Amino acid sequence: MDKMKLVVIGNGMAGIRTVEELLKLAPERYEITVFGSEPYPNYNRILLSPVLAGEQTVDDIILNSLEWYESNGIRLHLGRTVTRIDRARRQVVAADGTTEAYDRLLIATGSNPFLLPVPGNDLPGVISYRDIHDTQRMIEAAREYRHAVVVGGGLLGLEAANGLKLRGMDVTVVHLADWLLERQLDPVAAGLLQQSLEARGLGFRLSTQTTAILSDAAGRRVGSVRFRDGSEIAADLVVMAAGIRPNTALAEAAGLACRRGILVSDTLQTFDPRIYAVGECASHRGIAYGLVAPLFEQAKVCANHLAFMGIGRYTGSVTSTKLKVTGIDLFSAGEFMGGEGTEEITLSDPVGGVYKKLVLREDRLVGACLYGDTADGAWYFKLLREGRKVAELRDCLMFGESNIGDAGHEGHNRAMAMADADEVCGCNGVSKGAIVRAIQEQGLFTLEEVRKCTKASGSCGSCTGLVEQILMNTLGADYSETPAKKALCGCTDHTHEEVRKAIREHRLLSQQAVRAFLEWRTPNGCASCRPALNYYLMATWPHEALDDPQSRFINERAHANIQKDGTFSVVPRMWGGLTNPAELRRIADVAEKYRVPTVKLTGGQRIDLLGIRKEDLPAVWKDLDMPSGHAYGKSIRTVKTCVGDEHCRFGTQSSMKMGVALEKMLFGMYAPHKVKLAVSGCPRNCAEAGIKDVGVIGVDSGWEIYVAGNGGIKTEVAQFLCKVRTDEEVREYAGAFLQLYREEGWYLERTVHYVARVGMGAIRARIVEDAEGRKALYERLLFALRDAPDPWKVPEAAGVDRRQFSAVRLPGLAEGVMS
Amino acid sequence: MSAVVEQASWLPVLALEDIPQMGARVLEGAPIGPVALFRSGDSVFALKDRCPHKGGPLSQGIVHGRQVTCPLHGWTIDLATGQATAPDVGCTGSLSVRVEGGQVYLLHAELARQP
Numbered sequence A: 001m002d003k004m005k006l007v008v009i010g011n012g013m014a015g016i017r018t019v020e021e022l023l024k025l026a027p028e029r030y031e032i033t034v035f036g037s038e039p040y041p042n043y044n045r046i047l048l049s050p051v052l053a054g055e056q057t058v059d060d061i062i063l064n065s066l067e068w069y070e071s072n073g074i075r076l077h078l079g080r081t082v083t084r085i086d087r088a089r090r091q092v093v094a095a096d097g098t099t100e101a102y103d104r105l106l107i108a109t110g111s112n113p114f115l116l117p118v119p120g121n122d123l124p125g126v127i128s129y130r131d132i133h134d135t136q137r138m139i140e141a142a143r144e145y146r147h148a149v150v151v152g153g154g155l156l157g158l159e160a161a162n163g164l165k166l167r168g169m170d171v172t173v174v175h176l177a178d179w180l181l182e183r184q185l186d187p188v189a190a191g192l193l194q195q196s197l198e199a200r201g202l203g204f205r206l207s208t209q210t211t212a213i214l215s216d217a218a219g220r221r222v223g224s225v226r227f228r229d230g231s232e233i234a235a236d237l238v239v240m241a242a243g244i245r246p247n248t249a250l251a252e253a254a255g256l257a258c259r260r261g262i263l264v265s266d267t268l269q270t271f272d273p274r275i276y277a278v279g280e281c282a283s284h285r286g287i288a289y290g291l292v293a294p295l296f297e298q299a300k301v302c303a304n305h306l307a308f309m310g311i312g313r314y315t316g317s318v319t320s321t322k323l324k325v326t327g328i329d330l331f332s333a334g335e336f337m338g339g340e341g342t343e344e345i346t347l348s349d350p351v352g353g354v355y356k357k358l359v360l361r362e363d364r365l366v367g368a369c370l371y372g373d374t375a376d377g378a379w380y381f382k383l384l385r386e387g388r389k390v391a392e393l394r395d396c397l398m399f400g401e402s403n404i405g406d407a408g409h410e411g412h413n414r415a416m417a418m419a420d421a422d423e424v425c426g427c428n429g430v431s432k433g434a435i436v437r438a439i440q441e442q443g444l445f446t447l448e449e450v451r452k453c454t455k456a457s458g459s460c461g462s463c464t465g466l467v468e469q470i471l472m473n474t475l476g477a478d479y480s481e482t483p484a485k486k487a488l489c490g491c492t493d494h495t496h497e498e499v500r501k502a503i504r505e506h507r508l509l510s511q512q513a514v515r516a517f518l519e520w521r522t523p524n525g526c527a528s529c530r531p532a533l534n535y536y537l538m539a540t541w542p543h544e545a546l547d548d549p550q551s552r553f554i555n556e557r558a559h560a561n562i563q564k565d566g567t568f569s570v571v572p573r574m575w576g577g578l579t580n581p582a583e584l585r586r587i588a589d590v591a592e593k594y595r596v597p598t599v600k601l602t603g604g605q606r607i608d609l610l611g612i613r614k615e616d617l618p619a620v621w622k623d624l625d626m627p628s629g630h631a632y633g634k635s636i637r638t639v640k641t642c643v644g645d646e647h648c649r650f651g652t653q654s655s656m657k658m659g660v661a662l663e664k665m666l667f668g669m670y671a672p673h674k675v676k677l678a679v680s681g682c683p684r685n686c687a688e689a690g691i692k693d694v695g696v697i698g699v700d701s702g703w704e705i706y707v708a709g710n711g712g713i714k715t716e717v718a719q720f721l722c723k724v725r726t727d728e729e730v731r732e733y734a735g736a737f738l739q740l741y742r743e744e745g746w747y748l749e750r751t752v753h754y755v756a757r758v759g760m761g762a763i764r765a766r767i768v769e770d771a772e773g774r775k776a777l778y779e780r781l782l783f784a785l786r787d788a789p790d791p792w793k794v795p796e797a798a799g800v801d802r803r804q805f806s807a808v809r810l811p812g813l814a815e816g817v818m819s
Numbered sequence B: 001m002s003a004v005v006e007q008a009s010w011l012p013v014l015a016l017e018d019i020p021q022m023g024a025r026v027l028e029g030a031p032i033g034p035v036a037l038f039r040s041g042d043s044v045f046a047l048k049d050r051c052p053h054k055g056g057p058l059s060q061g062i063v064h065g066r067q068v069t070c071p072l073h074g075w076t077i078d079l080a081t082g083q084a085t086a087p088d089v090g091c092t093g094s095l096s097v098r099v100e101g102g103q104v105y106l107l108h109a110e111l112a113r114q115p
């Protein structure tokens, strides 16, 4: 097939990102030509501010080297500006006459800085702040001159002012509006910001209109700036940072419809279907975005269409902003100014330099403005984009995520305050400095990319919030993808929810069928989706879908926990934590017979035999003659109990009996993640039911049921579900809740995260208020668990691949060669 | 090299069907140490059963495509080359494999190598 010709006008962030996405999807489809006015390969424009501040160099911020273009066969015209698009002939012409024909054209010309239309705006020494050239001129000016005036107190202006100050200039920021960053902050937060910038020595003139720029006495270059009130200040350098305008001149001249940006559809096509536009020059549904995150989303969709895949639509983005001035923490998103029909929750601590405002409308978070403590910016932004109802969170919303849920160690969540050497990811030993370096040097923009490159937050995930914050601080915006849609894994674009739905509605019974139906990108999945799909199939179609042991993590495949040295641990089940002399004797015998190096009481009220060789596992199970404890599975683990009314002087209910009954009912239950229960006989709660997936507490008149507690990475107290009278009711309510979680939870989501996602209200509605639904759930659970085989007792019936327990041996060779 | 020598140097180790599909078996007793035999479709790969990270038993990992994910800390190793995939760096020894008539063969000389 002859390659088609793709010409890209604009060698900047959006254009080249589109090319990168396209190369991933269809590397062979196009012969690609890129025109760029600037003499540099694609660089990270965002990081011009650190370059100006002297924290990085131009070399550091190059995203795609010249070799990259070459090795991808891209013809690059550097320093050549396209001056004409000839749509009839389908070619573009550059200022120097270079002409290139296209089958598809991509316009990514970015924006032009807006120059105030005042006299003197063309004097030497008046510059805008857009590219490497501007940045270098500022750096040079700072060496020679003293007085700088920055016109515009927006993000760009403040970053420029900060950089020039760091380079030793006297800087005054002149701003037309009444407060700084009026598009990002409310007056209170802006006041705090101004205070701290003043403390660094920056000067401000607010509510001030610039009327003229005057030359110095020699008439060589700029000398001062004059304002509407007639006053003047000295200026050897004037930086215009008063806004940007989409760069549409070329498109307009070619007759493409433009209105504050080149008009594009949801597929990023202009009115001429062969011509696409992305980036700051494009106007989508009336918005021209000026931040990288949305542009990258556009790039993805645009590339998809250029690759003729024809799926994916860009439906707009919600953006958040962040000022990249080291040591200043601010964040805002959405309708932070409030207004008609909104309510505000504010927290203000002017002395501590902290201000937070959250704006709600109809029980949803619609805006946030944070100053001084932005630890929860990413979380608020997520709530805002997802449009989730927040009634239940409302009381503690202001105190942030660490008080509510998902992730982040308390007291550990101020990314800005951390030193470079501080550890962010405790699992993989990644420091803050290493993450920042990776983001800057390797041009990372998303959480996924940081994970891939540094492993930070890739294991237990508890530092995810922190890593997002570091990303935000380094890049000046939120880079998690805008849609609340997160793909199950890299093999697909479908979410957990969509996959579960497809399995249910289309009666898919094997992984093969799921991958074919949902058009997986890999032939047999990856280490993330294989276990997930296997679980979804088994949970949706019990007794029908086929279990694939090879898709299970080794622990679930060998029915024991793998240890760091490759041996295994064995934890037999002790119903409700109860045992007897015969069992203890057998455990002792096994420990001796197989020379078990360590025998330990677990935190789950039973005994762990650690350090067993894999080939001994079947014999150990046989000799123990106890049920599998499933200490290895995303499954029912333990039901902890206290003594209860049979012996305890305070007991009001038979907690041991209840615990054993629950554990027997749930035997063999697999779930999205592990499940732990506890039953206490009275509110003194000796079984710690308050931090279990299901906690049951005896009271005089019956039982209280709590759900969604967690005692792991981040301690979460279980929430009250309801109170019931009888033992049978406990089984029914607890069983129904767990079945709901089994049917709706995402793989590797503990109950606490599942409930945080759907809301406790939804759980109550399904379990407490809907008696019929509850019964149906309970019945489905019992059906799924009917005849659950014990993998230790009847391995064949439980689908255990017994071959794994015997190694293939090569005795002859070994002897022959060793002798 | 004569045909006889070549035949002699390939040792039959087990039948293809004795390796679970998208799974692995361990071969013990060779001087080189435990060898993991992986199956992906009808292709078989052999690697030393030691993860380049901290020595985890790769044979116990999850096989996907032409890769295996180590059970201990999740490094992903290319089955054909033994190389860890980015961002991790490291390599475990890989051995030549021949599959013929449903039988899997390894090279005598490679197995006999000291670790």
Ligand code: SRM
Pocket: A561, A562, A563, A564, A569, A571, A600, A601, A602, A603, A604, A605, A606, A608, A631, A637, A638, A674, A676, A691, A692, A709, A710, A711, A712, A713, A714, A750
């Ligand atoms: C054996 C035991 C420690 C002990 O000696 O007491 C243990 C051992 C392991 N825990 Fe645990 N946990 C043990 C009780 C707990 C408890 C306490 C409890 O169950 O009452 C907790 C907190 C309660 C909770 O889960 O809500 C606990 C929270 C974790 C977590 C964090 C889970 C979370 O959602 O935050 C993990 C990591 C994971 O599951 O992903 C984990 C993972 C592990 C693993 C399985 C790590 C692994 O994947 O290999 C450990 C296996 C060690 C080994 O080499 O065999 N273990 N683990 C306990 C077994 C109890 C049992 O009888 O089955």
Ligand SMILES: Cc1cc2nc3c(=O)[nH]c(=O)nc-3n(C[C@H](O)[C@H](O)[C@H](O)COP(=O)(O)OP(=O)(O)OC[C@H]3O[C@@H](n4cnc5c(N)ncnc54)[C@H](O)[C@@H]3O)c2cc1C
Pocket: A009, A010, A011, A012, A013, A014, A015, A035, A036, A037, A038, A045, A046, A047, A048, A049, A080, A081, A082, A083, A108, A109, A110, A111, A129, A130, A131, A156, A247, A250, A278, A279, A280, A281, A289, A290, A291, A292, A293, A295, A324, A475, A476, A477
């Ligand atoms: C100092 C600074 C700091 C910033 N900080 C942040 C931040 O913290 N967070 C954030 O999200 N965003 C930030 N931005 C904005 C971000 O850089 C832009 O949104 C992004 O670069 C826009 O990408 P683009 O491809 O649309 O335009 P550009 O990256 O500007 O690329 C357009 C390119 O096209 C070239 N070009 C234009 N016309 C022609 C022509 N006719 N022929 C050939 N070439 C042409 C231009 O020279 C330019 O190189 C910042 C911008 C600046 C200037």
Ligand code: SF4
Pocket: none
């Ligand atoms: S806390 Fe759990 S996972 Fe961590 S070392 Fe102890 S047993 Fe292992």
Ligand code: FES
Pocket: B051, B052, B053, B054, B055, B056, B070, B071, B072, B073, B074, B075
């Ligand atoms: S030993 Fe294999 S990943 Fe650590």
